[in-house]
Amino acid sequence: MNLAQLGLVEQSIFVFAALALLLSFLLLFQGRLTAMVHVFAWQGFLLALLTATVASVEHSHHLFLSAALTLMLKGLMIPWMLHRLIRKLHLERHQERLQHQALVMMAGAGLVIFSYWVVLPIARLELANTRNIVALSLAIVQLGMLLMVARRQVVAQVIGFMSMENGLFLAAVAATYGMPLVVELGIAFDVLVAAILFGVFFFHIRDSIESLDVDQLTQLSEEER
Numbered sequence: 001m002n003l004a005q006l007g008l009v010e011q012s013i014f015v016f017a018a019l020a021l022l023l024s025f026l027l028l029f030q031g032r033l034t035a036m037v038h039v040f041a042w043q044g045f046l047l048a049l050l051t052a053t054v055a056s057v058e059h060s061h062h063l064f065l066s067a068a069l070t071l072m073l074k075g076l077m078i079p080w081m082l083h084r085l086i087r088k089l090h091l092e093r094h095q096e097r098l099q100h101q102a103l104v105m106m107a108g109a110g111l112v113i114f115s116y117w118v119v120l121p122i123a124r125l126e127l128a129n130t131r132n133i134v135a136l137s138l139a140i141v142q143l144g145m146l147l148m149v150a151r152r153q154v155v156a157q158v159i160g161f162m163s164m165e166n167g168l169f170l171a172a173v174a175a176t177y178g179m180p181l182v183v184e185l186g187i188a189f190d191v192l193v194a195a196i197l198f199g200v201f202f203f204h205i206r207d208s209i210e211s212l213d214v215d216q217l218t219q220l221s222e223e224e225r
Helices: 008-029 033-058 061-088 101-118 128-150 154-175 181-209 214-224
Strands: none
Touching: 008 033, 008 101, 008 128, 008 154, 033 061, 033 154, 061 154, 101 128, 128 154
């Protein structure tokens, strides 16, 4: 079963997931922190739209609530909090040039291919839509990990961590058509608390070494030895 044989709703879900993957590549490529926050907000908006689409198909009220929470938290509140942190840390003009840019982007493309290879057993069950959604979700998670490895700025690494959570959320909603409401509320609360704690740690790190560059943290650790 190929994508052309899927219904309009299934194709729409696949398009939303593919756009979320594209935004993960933009996160990896983007050097300015404020632009990264904007991309992350658009990714949250796409996840909310995808969740609302699944809710309309399943006629599930709790998924509509989940879509609203996703839009409020990942599309509005968390990006606003990150913007506020960036302003308070005076990082509005900060721009980090990605080292070995071509190599990193090739590694990202390789991770997408690897994700499709991992989900090949699902293809044997002729579940084309589930296979593609799981592969795209796994690729988003791995690109988030790659972002955390490739960047030296702590704020950028936190955005990569949040992007990984978006990939897991995408798999849970699109592949299984929703989680129990209690689980979704718990995850939403955990993500919000994590964003607040990260902000507190940013200020403590900045006050301690006057920088949020991971390389300087590593250098400080080596000097202590």
